Amino acid sequence: MDYLDLNLDLDADQIALKRSVRQFAREVLRPAARELDRLTAEEVLKSELYWDTLRQAKRLGYHTAYIPENHGGLGLPPLELQIFLEELGWGSAGFAVALGVDTMPATVAVLMDDPMLNEAVIAAYVNDKEADFVGCWAITEPDQGSDWVSLIADAEEQPYMQADVTAVPDGGDWVINGTKAAWISNGPSATHALLFVQFNPGGGDEFKGGIAVCPLNLSGVSRGKPLEKLGQRELLQGEIYFDQVRLPGEYMVIDEELFPTMGETVLAYANAGMAAMFTGVARAAFEEALVHTRQRRQGGKLLCEYDNVKGKLFEMFTSIEAARSLSRAALGYNMQTMPPATRYSIAAKVFCTETAFRVTHEAINLFGGAGLSREYYVEKLFRDAKAALIEDGSNDLLGPAAMNAVLREYR
Ligand SMILES: Cc1cc2nc3c(=O)[nH]c(=O)nc-3n(C[C@H](O)[C@H](O)[C@H](O)COP(=O)(O)OP(=O)(O)OC[C@H]3O[C@@H](n4cnc5c(N)ncnc54)[C@H](O)[C@@H]3O)c2cc1C
Known part of the structure; x- marks a missing residue:
């Protein structure tokens, strides 16, 4: 197909x-x-x-x-x-x-x-061909989820933020303490983290942060249990703990001056990537629905011969085309522009993951009761799409954050 x-x-x-x-x-x-x-x-x-x-x-x-x-x-x-x-x-x-x-x-x-x-x-x-080098993005903390996303979604807005994971300079090294949340994708298997830290714990309203490329075999790093969750269950997630971890200075690749721009750039890349991936999830559900409605007969006709079913399939088709176009536009612009126009990556992430959620939901409806059975792939696709609404920043939070930049732009 x-x-x-x-x-x-x-x-x-x-x-x-x-x-x-x-x-x-x-x-x-x-x-x-x-x-x-x-x-x-x-x-x-x-x-x-x-x-x-x-x-x-x-x-x-x-x-x-x-x-x-x-x-x-x-x-x-x-x-x-x-x-x-x-x-x-x-x-x-x-x-x-x-x-x-x-x-x-x-x-x-x-x-x-x-x-x-x-x-x-x-x-x-x-050069890794054996999965000996596994990376992760460690930003979310147990008590600072959307707080971290708000901080990096728009470099011009600096909302209040106190992080749990801190890095303090000590004789050319950094000493890192704190916990990254159970949501860290690849957390249980990662050998290296792109680690977001705060430099000025208790620093009041002014956040000073940095980003390290942190090897996770350093003394003082430990992990939580792999997380059980709804959706994307083939994706491992788990906490990473830092207890007096001594990181050589050169691994702190982004200092406090670069942090706002690079934090936003990381989100712009990640959100644009999510948009493309979840266009694929939506397309997968649409294709499952096409196959099913061309085979299943009710009332003497194939399901795909009914106008209401055609209408649903058409809505799915149209929104997937729109998702693909927006995800291509956001990736195209933001991978070639520094600093990126993060609001467009966010718009693409929100639109494409919501498209995936709606299309997988409709696909289940078109399968009837069978759609709820684990035997059919649409059931998994629906759970996978649900997780994406929160992943890489909750859509409810990302939209208003992007809107700050859009409001500044449209004067
Ligand atoms: C499948 C999956 C994969 C993930 N992978 C990673 C990863 O690789 N690395 C990583 O670091 N994190 C990862 N995350 C974590 C993800 O980024 C967070 O779950 C997300 O940012 C939301 O944070 P939270 O779960 O703490 O929810 P909360 O921040 O507690 O938010 C809960 C709700 O409250 C709303 N809310 C929160 N703050 C505000 C506010 N100030 N104003 C208005 N509303 C607000 C939110 O919109 C949301 O609806 C992943 C999450 C999922 C589900």
Whole structure:
């Protein structure tokens, strides 16, 4: 099953990329995600299937989509990246997100262009074919979820914020203390974190923060249990604790001056990526609904022959096309513009994840009772889409944060 790509300029390489990622998504990601969905989070962490799936992605170089070619990565341009992420999301939202956060420490290391990080982080990451290097994005804390997102969503607004994870300078090193929440994707398996910290604990209204590329094998780092949750169950999540962790100074890659811009840039990349992945989730549900309504008969006709069913399918189709267009536009602009127009990444994330939620919901309705059964894939897609409304910033919070910037823009 394929969609008509409205981009008439797609060349043979872009079409080949779409086909090969789709094949991987269909043959590797989706079957693995469906099987892992039935396991406990502890079982997923220990399962050969989980690790083998990651290894297969890494052997294809899929973890390096954001890393430029001069560092040995695939260095996909924005349109290719959208195509790639949509197909990954079509196969498995959980693995798409796992690969998305996996790349974050190395991608930010590339942006900072530091010789030490070239060897210790970027080369080690790019050359990893065994899933020995696993990245994560550690920002959310048990008591500061939306607070962190509000802080980075718009560099010009600096809302009040007191973080739990703090970094204090000590003789060229940083001493890190505090807890990152159970929501850290790849938290249980990560070897490196893109770690958001506060420098001035108890600093009143003025937040001073930084971002470290933090190896997680340092003394004083420990983990919580893998989190049990609804949706994206093939995605491992868990707490990371920092107890007097001594981080060599050079790993604190972003200082307090750069923090507002780089914090926002990280969110702009992440939200635009989510938009593409969840366009894929919506498309997966639409395709399930197409197959089902072409096979199921009620009242002497196929379901797809009824106008109300056609109307529902058409709404799904239209909103997926709109989602793809917006996600391509946001990735296209924000991957080539510094500082990014984060409000457009947020708009794309909110629109595409809400499209995924609505389309998966409608797909379940079109399956009738069967849609609620774990036997059918739409049930998993619905749970995966639900999680996305909160992931990478709750949509309820992201919208108003983006609106601050839109209000400033429209004068
Ligand atoms: C599947 C998944 C994957 C995730 N992956 C990661 C990851 O890789 N790394 C990471 O660091 N985090 C990750 N998260 C965490 C995610 O970013 C947070 O869950 C999200 O930012 C919301 O924070 P919270 O859960 O603490 O909710 P809260 O902040 O407690 O928010 C609860 C509700 O209150 C509303 N609210 C909160 N503050 C305000 C306010 N000031 N004004 C108005 N309304 C407000 C919110 O909109 C929301 O509806 C992930 C979450 C999920 C679900």
